[in-house]
Amino acid sequence: MQRITVICVGKLKEKFYLEAAAEYQKRLTRFCRLELVELPEQRLPDSPSPAQVQQALGREAEGIREKLPAGAAVVALCIEGELRSSQALAQLLAEAGNGGQSSLAFVIGGSYGLHPSIKSAARLRLSMSPMTFPHHLARIMLLEQLYRGYQILEGGKYHK
Numbered sequence: 001m002q003r004i005t006v007i008c009v010g011k012l013k014e015k016f017y018l019e020a021a022a023e024y025q026k027r028l029t030r031f032c033r034l035e036l037v038e039l040p041e042q043r044l045p046d047s048p049s050p051a052q053v054q055q056a057l058g059r060e061a062e063g064i065r066e067k068l069p070a071g072a073a074v075v076a077l078c079i080e081g082e083l084r085s086s087q088a089l090a091q092l093l094a095e096a097g098n099g100g101q102s103s104l105a106f107v108i109g110g111s112y113g114l115h116p117s118i119k120s121a122a123r124l125r126l127s128m129s130p131m132t133f134p135h136h137l138a139r140i141m142l143l144e145q146l147y148r149g150y151q152i153l154e155g156g157k158y159h160k
Contacts, residue, residue: 002032002093003103004146007067008139009060009110010041017136024143031150039063041110053112061115064107072103074122076114077138081125086159090149092124106146108138 012018021036028034040063042056068074073096084092096104106126107118111134119125128141151158 002097003035003069003072004028004032005035005037005067005069005072005103005105006108006139006142007037007039007064007105008108008135009039009064009114010135011038012136012139014136017140020140021143024140024147027147028143028150031154032146034146037067039067044112054115057109057112057115058117060110061118064114064118068105068107069103072105073124074118075104075106075124075126076119076122077106077108077126077128077142078114078119079127079130079132081127083127083129086145086148087152089126089145090152093146093149094153106142108135108142110135 012021025034025036039060042059044052044056048056075092093104096102107114107122109115109118128138128145133141148159
């Protein structure tokens with residue numbers, strides 16, 4: 001069974017996000033071993049300087065690297081990443097499994113994104129959309145797309 005790790009900077013607090021995440025985590029147990037890792041977002045002043053932002057991103061990157069499973073193919077979610085359809089994401093899951101890559105790690109940054117070192121080390125940079133979404137919503141969207149991807153591979157009726 002494929003191992004999927006989702007590393008997220010920032011914790012979900014709102015009930016509706018928590019409920020949505022729990023629902024997709026439950027659904028995904030049929031298809032993969034899912035581990036969700038939450039890391040604290042670095043605190044910054046209201047109007048941080050670019051240097052302060054980069055320093056915070058660097059500290060977050062250290063935490064991310066510590067939580068990456070050994071040997072996992074890393075997928076960084078970032079706005080400048082590649083746009084993929086749900087079918088293409090399903091194909092990524094299938095190719096990883098068929099190619100002997102049993103472990104994938106998806107990384108979602110905090111409100112200031114991801115440090116460039118995380119992006120450059122990733123096997124794939126993935127964008128959900130050219131629009132900007134809150135990182136908490138991106139987590140729900142990723143979980144839903146993973147579920148949809150596995151449903152596509154299974155030939156299920158979820159994806160129409």
